[in-house]
Amino acid sequence: MEKLLEIKNMSVSFEKDKKTTKIVRNINLSVNRGEILAIVGESGSGKSVTVKSLMSLLPEYAHVEADGVYFDGRDIMEMSPADKRKIYGKDISMIFQDPMTALNPLKKIGSHLIEVIKRHQKISTREAKILAVKMLQEVGIAAPEERMKQYPHEFSGGMRQRVLIAMALCSHPKLLIADEPTTALDVTIQAQILKLLKTLHKKEDMDIILITHDLGVVASVADRIAVMYGGRIMEQGTKEEILYDPKHPYTKALLKAIPKSDTARGTKLEAIAGSIPSFADLGEGCPFADRCEHASVRCKNANIGRNIFSETHSSSCVLKEIEKIEQGA
Amino acid sequence: MEKLIEVKNLKKHFYKKNFWGQNQGVTKAVDGVTFDINKGETFGLVGESGCGKSTLGRTLIRMYEPTSGKIMYEGEDIAAIKKNKLNKFHKKMQIIFQDPYSSLDPHLTVRDIIAEPISVYEKLSDTEIDLRIAELLKKVGLKSDDMNKYSYEFSGGQRQRIGIARALSVNPQFVLCDEPISALDVSIQAQVINVLEELQEELGLTYLFVAHDLNMVHHISEKIGVMYLGKIVEIGDSDDIYFNPKHPYTKALINAIPRIEQERVLKLDRDVIQGDIPSPLNVPKGCRFHPRCPYATERCRCEEPELRIDADGHQVACFEA
Amino acid sequence: MNYKKQLSRKKRDKIFELLLKDKASLISVIFLLALILVSVAAPFLPLDGSKTDILHMLESPSSVHWFGTDEVGRDYFARTINGGRISLTVGILAMLMSTVIGITVGMLAGFSGGIVDGVLMRIVDVIQSIPWLVLVTVISIFFKKGLLSIIVVIGFFSWMEIARLVRAEVLSLREREYIQYASFAGVKSFIIIVKHLIPAVMPTIIVSASSGIADAIMTESALSFLGIGIQEPLSSWGKLLQTAQSNLQNALYMAMIPGVLIILTIFAFNKIGNVLRVYWEPRVSEV
Numbered sequence: 001m002e003k004l005l006e007i008k009n010m011s012v013s014f015e016k017d018k019k020t021t022k023i024v025r026n027i028n029l030s031v032n033r034g035e036i037l038a039i040v041g042e043s044g045s046g047k048s049v050t051v052k053s054l055m056s057l058l059p060e061y062a063h064v065e066a067d068g069v070y071f072d073g074r075d076i077m078e079m080s081p082a083d084k085r086k087i088y089g090k091d092i093s094m095i096f097q098d099p100m101t102a103l104n105p106l107k108k109i110g111s112h113l114i115e116v117i118k119r120h121q122k123i124s125t126r127e128a129k130i131l132a133v134k135m136l137q138e139v140g141i142a143a144p145e146e147r148m149k150q151y152p153h154e155f156s157g158g159m160r161q162r163v164l165i166a167m168a169l170c171s172h173p174k175l176l177i178a179d180e181p182t183t184a185l186d187v188t189i190q191a192q193i194l195k196l197l198k199t200l201h202k203k204e205d206m207d208i209i210l211i212t213h214d215l216g217v218v219a220s221v222a223d224r225i226a227v228m229y230g231g232r233i234m235e236q237g238t239k240e241e242i243l244y245d246p247k248h249p250y251t252k253a254l255l256k257a258i259p260k261s262d263t264a265r266g267t268k269l270e271a272i273a274g275s276i277p278s279f280a281d282l283g284e285g286c287p288f289a290d291r292c293e294h295a296s297v298r299c300k301n302a303n304i305g306r307n308i309f310s311e312t313h314s315s316s317c318v319l320k321e322i323e324k325i326e327q328g329a
Numbered sequence: 330m331e332k333l334i335e336v337k338n339l340k341k342h343f344y345k346k347n348f349w350g351q352n353q354g355v356t357k358a359v360d361g362v363t364f365d366i367n368k369g370e371t372f373g374l375v376g377e378s379g380c381g382k383s384t385l386g387r388t389l390i391r392m393y394e395p396t397s398g399k400i401m402y403e404g405e406d407i408a409a410i411k412k413n414k415l416n417k418f419h420k421k422m423q424i425i426f427q428d429p430y431s432s433l434d435p436h437l438t439v440r441d442i443i444a445e446p447i448s449v450y451e452k453l454s455d456t457e458i459d460l461r462i463a464e465l466l467k468k469v470g471l472k473s474d475d476m477n478k479y480s481y482e483f484s485g486g487q488r489q490r491i492g493i494a495r496a497l498s499v500n501p502q503f504v505l506c507d508e509p510i511s512a513l514d515v516s517i518q519a520q521v522i523n524v525l526e527e528l529q530e531e532l533g534l535t536y537l538f539v540a541h542d543l544n545m546v547h548h549i550s551e552k553i554g555v556m557y558l559g560k561i562v563e564i565g566d567s568d569d570i571y572f573n574p575k576h577p578y579t580k581a582l583i584n585a586i587p588r589i590e591q592e593r594v595l596k597l598d599r600d601v602i603q604g605d606i607p608s609p610l611n612v613p614k615g616c617r618f619h620p621r622c623p624y625a626t627e628r629c630r631c632e633e634p635e636l637r638i639d640a641d642g643h644q645v646a647c648f649e650a
Numbered sequence: 651m652n653y654k655k656q657l658s659r660k661k662r663d664k665i666f667e668l669l670l671k672d673k674a675s676l677i678s679v680i681f682l683l684a685l686i687l688v689s690v691a692a693p694f695l696p697l698d699g700s701k702t703d704i705l706h707m708l709e710s711p712s713s714v715h716w717f718g719t720d721e722v723g724r725d726y727f728a729r730t731i732n733g734g735r736i737s738l739t740v741g742i743l744a745m746l747m748s749t750v751i752g753i754t755v756g757m758l759a760g761f762s763g764g765i766v767d768g769v770l771m772r773i774v775d776v777i778q779s780i781p782w783l784v785l786v787t788v789i790s791i792f793f794k795k796g797l798l799s800i801i802v803v804i805g806f807f808s809w810m811e812i813a814r815l816v817r818a819e820v821l822s823l824r825e826r827e828y829i830q831y832a833s834f835a836g837v838k839s840f841i842i843i844v845k846h847l848i849p850a851v852m853p854t855i856i857v858s859a860s861s862g863i864a865d866a867i868m869t870e871s872a873l874s875f876l877g878i879g880i881q882e883p884l885s886s887w888g889k890l891l892q893t894a895q896s897n898l899q900n901a902l903y904m905a906m907i908p909g910v911l912i913i914l915t916i917f918a919f920n921k922i923g924n925v926l927r928v929y930w931e932p933r934v935s936e937v
Contacts, residue, residue: 042514156605186377186541188602191585195597213515216544216587220595243589257519259548260590265567268526269548271519275484291516392834416836424834432827436849442828446835495831 003070004175004207005031005054010066012046012053014279021279023049023062024231031175036201036208038222038239040215044276046231047211051177055088072174090120093168097180099160103152109136109163110148113170120171135166140196158189165196169204176200177209182217194221215258219243224312227251230277230287237313247307248315250288286317294319330367333503333535334389337363339398339408341381341388356609358384360559361398363636366503366552371529371536373550373567375543375582377606381559386505386539390422391415402503420450423496427508429488433480439466440476443495450499465494468531469524486517493524503535510545522549543586547571555579558609558617561636565643575643575650578618616647624649665929675925678918685915689735698728700883710903717907721897729885730907736886737867737912740801741919744866747805749812749859753851756816757843761824771817778810786869790878800879804866812858819851853927860923864916871912887912 012024024046031037041047053064054076069076072091076084096102103112113132114125121128129148136144139162152160161181168176178197182190198221201208212218218225219239226236227250235248246252256270263269274291284302289295298318308314341359344352358381366372376382387393389400391407400407407418423446426432433442443462447453453461463473469490480488489509496504506525510518522545528534540546546553546567553570555563555578563576574580581602587595604621607613616634619625628648636644669676688695702722711718717726759770786803793799823829823846832842871888873879880886885893887908894904 042516158605186606187543187585187587188377188581189605190587191595191597191601192603194587194595195601198597214587215515215589216595219589220587220597244591254516255589257516258589259519259544261544261547261571261588261593262590263548265548265551269519269522271523272516273520275486275517276514390834392830419834419836424831426827426831428827432831434828434846434850436846445832445837449836 001032003030004033004072005029005209006068006070007050007054008067008069010050010053010064010069012049012058012065013063014059015061015063019280022231022282023279024053027233029226029233029236031207031209032224033207034205035223036198036210036221038210038212038218038225039228040212040218040225041228042213042276044230044278045228046279047228048179049231050228051094051179051209051211055092055094055177056084057094090171091173092175092177093171093173094177094179095161095164095168095181097183099157099164100152102164103160105152107151108148109150109152109155112163113148113167116167116170131170132166135169136163138169139163139166139200140192141166156189157185158192161185161193162196165193165200169200169206172204173206175207175209177211179211180213181210183212183214190217197221215243215255227254230282231279232287232316234288234317235313235315237310241310241313245313247309247313247319248317249292249294249319251315253292330370332365333368333403334366335399335401336365336389337399337401339363339385339388339400340396341384341393342396354610357559357612358609359388360612362556362559362561364554364561364564366535366537368502368535369529369533370551371538371549373546373553374537374539374556375541375546375553376556377541377582379558379606379609380556381609382539382556383507385556386507386537387424389537390424390503390505391418392424416450420446420499421501422503422505423499423501424505424507425489425492425496425509427511429485429492429512432492433488435479435481437479438476439478439480439483439491442480442491443476443498446495446499461498462494465498468497468528469494470520484517485513486520489513489521490524493521493528497528497532500532501534503537506536506538506540508540509538511540511542518545525549543571543583544588555582558607558612560617560646561644562618562646563644564636565645566641569641569643575645576618576647577622577624577650581621661929665925668925668929672925675921678921681914682918682922685734686738688731689738692731692735695731698725700724710901718901718903720893720904721901726904726907729890730887730911733885733887733890733908734911736797736880736884737870737888737915740797740804740870740886741863741867741915743801744804744808744870745859745862747801748809748862748866749855751806752809752812752858753816753848753855755809756813756851757820757847759813760817760820761839761843761847763821763824767817770813774810774813777807782807783872786873787876787878790873795878795881797880797884800870800873804869804873808862808865808869812855812862815854815858816851819854820847823847823850849930852930856926856930857923860919860926863919867912867916 007027007029010024010027011022013020013022027050039047039050049058052058053062054069058064066077071087076087110129110132113135114128117128117131118125132148133144136147141147141159141162155163181197182193185193194217197208200206210222222239224236224238225242227234227242227248229250234250235242235246242251243255246255253272257272259269272291277287277290283300285300286304289299292299296318301318304316304318306314306316339359339362343356343358345354346352362385374382374386384393388395395408398408402418410418440459440462443465444458447458447461462476466473466475471487471490480491483491509525510521513521525536526549529536538546538549550567553565553567554561555570555576557578563570563574563579570579571583574583585595585602602621607620613620615631616622616625616629619629622629626649634646634648636646638644669679702724703719709719717730720726720729755770755774759767786807790799790803793803829842829846832846870879870886871891874886874888875892877892880889890908891905894901894908897904
């Protein structure tokens with residue numbers, strides 16, 4: 001399968017007060033053409049840092065190292081800042097959890113869109129306006145002409161997220177990074193936004209990286225899933241492989257901790273003991289070792305092998321039920 | 330089932346006033362709500378943001394002053410009691426908050442946080458208080474040494490346990506759980522739910538569990554009430570609401586839950602309800618849900634349906650259901 | 651109890667850590683301690699700032715007169731030390747006064763809200779809308795001239811900013827759930843203020859108090875410079891500056907020495923205020 005984005009062995013560390021904290025460790029990840037990849041993780045899993053490093057959105061004290069980050073066949077790490085800027089916001093667009101912070105409260109919705117359109121196309125303001133109305137229509141905003149004249153605070157959370165998506169679409173990106181786009185929204189509105197993303201994914205031929213903590217959201221939109229914890233990818237595979245045939249103890253435990261509709265009331269939830277470790281406390285071994293019921297001495301080992309279960313499915317764990325072991329991955 | 334709390338036509342309106350004290354508009358956050366909570370049970374209250382579920386909970390324990398209506402607690406109307414006589418009830422009714430950060434004072438040690446309500450209701454010596462707090466901390470799954478630490482030394486889930494210990498420190502009968510797990514990570518949510526369930530069993534507590542996550546509410550509640558724009562539109566047994574909803578809004582809400590189970594995964598091409606939640610400042614006439622309802626008729630547009638009770642005790646506010 | 655000891659040790663370690671990390675604040679602490687020590691000990695030191703010596707007028711600094719002598723031959727070192735005593739006293743006492751009034755008014759307005767808030771804040775508006783230098787000048791003409799009236803006048807007309815800051819902070823604190831819980835649980839308002847609100851506004855108070863000392867010293871200097879502040883034979887740094895201006899051409903040191911000391915003192919107070927603020931602010935999370 002052709003890859004739109006390929007991250008090879010990327011690590012990110014933060015250097016503050018002369019202390020270096022490793023955040024993301026040796027990540028290998030790719031987005032195939034025509035797919036929605038979900039990165040799933042809890043707070044402190046490093047999922048946001050991973051994608052922000054792609055967009056050069058990390059603070060100055062962050063150091064990114066990688067064997068290569070290939071977008072559309074070109075290595076982003078090797079590019080000049082000017083070339084990078086050509087990619088960001090054009091070929092790669094991003095939307096965020098809180099659309100209010102991404103919009104200027106003093107500017108009308110219309111001028112937000114017109115500004116973005118004119119940045120990418122050499123057209124007159126009037127033409128840009130017509131295009132902006134079209135974009136709003138496309139993301140499902142009713143009466144777009146009147147809506148153009150309103151300010152962000154006159155929009156509901158779901159509507160703002162739609163505007164943000166419209167802005168991201170203006171440059172016809174090849175890749176859309178959606179960082180928890182529905183976390184701040186109510187369930188019925190969440191379903192609307194997810195539907196919109198899925199429709200646009202097909203219609204606009206745009207691949208999506210969806211970052212979320214909600215496995216239910218993943219189940220309804222993603223094609224492939226990468227599960228992150230403590231700055232590492234614990235397991236990745238297709239949606240079916242991860243949700244219905246999980247191999248990694250963390251993925252399994254996470255899936256068990258969520259109440260299902262068929263679990264009878266009154267049955268105890270299978271909670272994961274302990275709390276999420278902070279990056280500063282993590283060593284070289286498996287970050288989940290302290291909370292894992294299968295943990296052994298080997299889990300503290302720096303070299304946790306990668307287990308391959310299928311062409312798409314792999315995990316990093318020392319567990320015995322491994323079918324094939326590929327050391328040093 | 331013995332009733333602990335009976336809420337009758339409770340209203341909580343917020344008035345926006347100008348400098349001269351004239352009304353500039355009303356937000357009818359809770360607009361005439363009637364329901365009962367049975368002793369020892371968990372009543373789940375669900376709805377989307379702005380529906381008034383938190384306001385209802387807080388009005389019910391008289392954290393907010395009710396505009397009108399009755400709140401019968403073991404036969405006595407709390408809504409009619411003078412503010413300075415409320416202590417007796419606040420000892421019986423406690424609250425756990427959503428935000429594990431803003432609900433604990435960062436300047437106090439865990440001991441002082443938990444001791445705060447005790448010192449209002451009971452005259453105990455320092456040693457007695459220490460003993461009780463040590464016991465409470467163990468109950469919620471923390472160590473007794475933890476009382477010497479500050480709240481910022483704990484993670485979100487642990488802070489929520491401290492909040493639970495504070496609520497239980499005065500041996501209440503009833504606890505309002507105001508979105509207690511919404512701010513927590515998935516792997517931590519189950520821990521807190523388990524603690525709440527264990528304590529309920531051990532101490533015979535009654536909960537009003539306010540949340541927007543229907544999966545969790547279904548798991549923890551015996552009964553569920555669904556709120557939309559200040560009104561309860563459906564009340565019923567937890568399983569009934571979850572598997573056999575009658576009100577179109579409840580149906581939409583349950584359909585929109587993103588589920589993991591393969592056969593129940595959210596189908597985006599058909600399960601999605603249109604439209605936005607209207608502002609509570611501008612409530613639609615007739616049935617509050619009619620602008621978004623696929624089954625709305627002429628009657629729904631001008632007449633407001635009241636809760637009707639059917640044979641199984643299931644209550645729905647809809648003409649068509 | 652044992653844990654209380656542990657806590658206080660934890661706090662002590664934290665303040666040392668903060669001081670050692672920033673050399674400028676460490677120097678500020680040493681400088682201020684030395685200044686206060688010298689000011690307190692001044693009466694017991696063999697320093698006489700009132701003995702005139704016509705043979706040695708306007709002498710530059712030397713081994714006999716470390717800071718030189720003034721226009722009537724008085725030892726300028728002794729006069730500077732004595733001036734420092736007055737300046738510091740005015741600064742600290744006026745700050746205490748304005749801080750106490752400011753906190754009280756701000757707390758009352760923010761916590762009670764409604765009419766109380768409205769009335770108190772309009773009073774603040776009115777007092778603040780009068781240019782303070784004009785106000786202080788007019789008032790100090792009516793008051794009996796002296797140290798105490800200077801302190802009262804400065805203290806009484808500089809609390810409005812603190813009141814505003816405290817009120818704004820209390821308004822936002824009132825929305826915090828731990829404050830709402832305390833009043834729900836029936837904790838008395840006075841206890842809520844002392845236990846929850848004061849510690850929370852402490853960083854703000856510390857910063858404005860430390861700049862309040864600096865402001866009071868400056869105001870006193872300005873008043874003395876205008877001739878309506880400290881009167882002879884007392885002297886303050888501001889007073890010294892005022893006398894120095896007539897001899898600027900042949901005795902620049904007379905202006906330089908108190909001038910530099912004022913700047914250093916103000917800098918040191920601000921620096922320490924900043925350290926205390928960082929020390930007091932709770933860490934949001936350590937996990």
